[in-house]
Amino acid sequence: MPNKKNLVLLVFLLTLSCTLPGLMTMDSRPLENINITIDPGHGDTKAYDNYRIGPTGEREEWINLRVAKILSRKLTRAGANVLMTRTKNKDVSLGGRAILASQHQSDLLVSIHHNASENDSTIDFPLVYFYGAASMNPASVDFANILINEMRNKMSFEQPNAGSVYSDHLIYNSGTSILRNSIDQMPGVIGEGGFFTNPEGERRLKSKEYNELEAEVYFQAIIKYFDGGIPTAKPLIPDTLDFLDFNSEIQFQLDDGFGNTFFEDNSFEIFQDGKRLNSSWDIRHGVLSAQPLITDENRISFQVLARNFKGNAIHPRPFSFYTEAGKRWYLEDDWFTAFRRADSLFTQFDSQHNLPLDERLVLLNEALHYYRLSLELQIVHPNALEAEKQVLVLLELKQELVGEDLQAEIEKQSSRLRDYYP
Ligand SMILES: [Zn+2]
Structure with a gap:
């Protein structure tokens, strides 16, 4: 129980603290020291993309950028360190966007998109995606739930309750590139703030006032989320x-x-x-x-x-x-043994064009295996770039030799080279 003197002091301190400039600043800058990456989806796809476009010609990438720019200003005013993955109508690779978010040491990644339907122009609802399984991605799911509720309550949709929070594994088996490649560093979501293929939806999304409203919805969701702290x-x-x-x-x-x-x-x-x-x-x-x-x-x-x-x-x-075995693998240059073995298998494969196809394929697969094995621990060893390039060459050769469609694997390897060895 405080005695009278202490009580007086307490009341005095409370009165004082309400007028302290420090506290006022805290309220107006609730996102101080928080790093946020805002990713406006797509960019400069006019030449080849006839899909992400509304009935009167409004393009998704334009809407995404407008909303992102307003949101970025709001966040900056609230004290956050904001990184935009693009500020112009130009494309940035998906892997590149994830790398930018990681370099920024982001506490949250928010990718801003809008939706399209190929065959039903009446649908219009919000969606928010997180990466992978909800149980292993709780922070992203927390933010996604706050965001979808803000979207439903404050924005205008033809079917506000039709959409929900979903795993991005519903779109692609391995999830979306940007969330998959940033999940090891930070929570993140992809927000889809309505359908621009719906004529009324497009009309709204074209208007500056509605873009401002949507940015405010993201902003309030972000404030609410970080109010809970970053454990x-x-x-x-x-x-x-x-x-x-x-x-x-x-x-x-x-x-x-x-x-x-x-x-x-x-x-x-x-x-x-x-x-x-x-x-x-x-x-x-x-x-x-x-x-x-x-x-x-x-x-x-x-x-x-x-x-x-x-x-x-x-x-x-x-x-x-590393485990002890992993450390040994590294110290005793086991990666180099694997790399040398791969090189010699590749030389055999390359020089013996007269071998039957199945025997050549065995050599090719073995070489591929050992190049990949040399990279097994994701150690950037002195020959890592060469090994990665050889993996790409061998995948392309394999596709040619067996007529098997390896395009997805080839694209994945190309983006590894682009993103990790720029
Ligand atoms: Zn999109």
């Missing part, structure tokens, strides 16, 4: 760690996003390569620990899940470590 987990291992010791526990320091360790009870989980470990929580020190499972993998990853007292989830970005 984090960091592995507590020595800097000198060469490889993970299976005999000791792995420990993570948790922060609820407000410098404390207040989390929801029973919300803690540690996964090792997708397998759930038994973990224990030390609330006093904010440390979550588990005993790793022994495996013969060369490299293993851990992910930590928990919800802070405001209900915001940690984004379970993976933390990877």
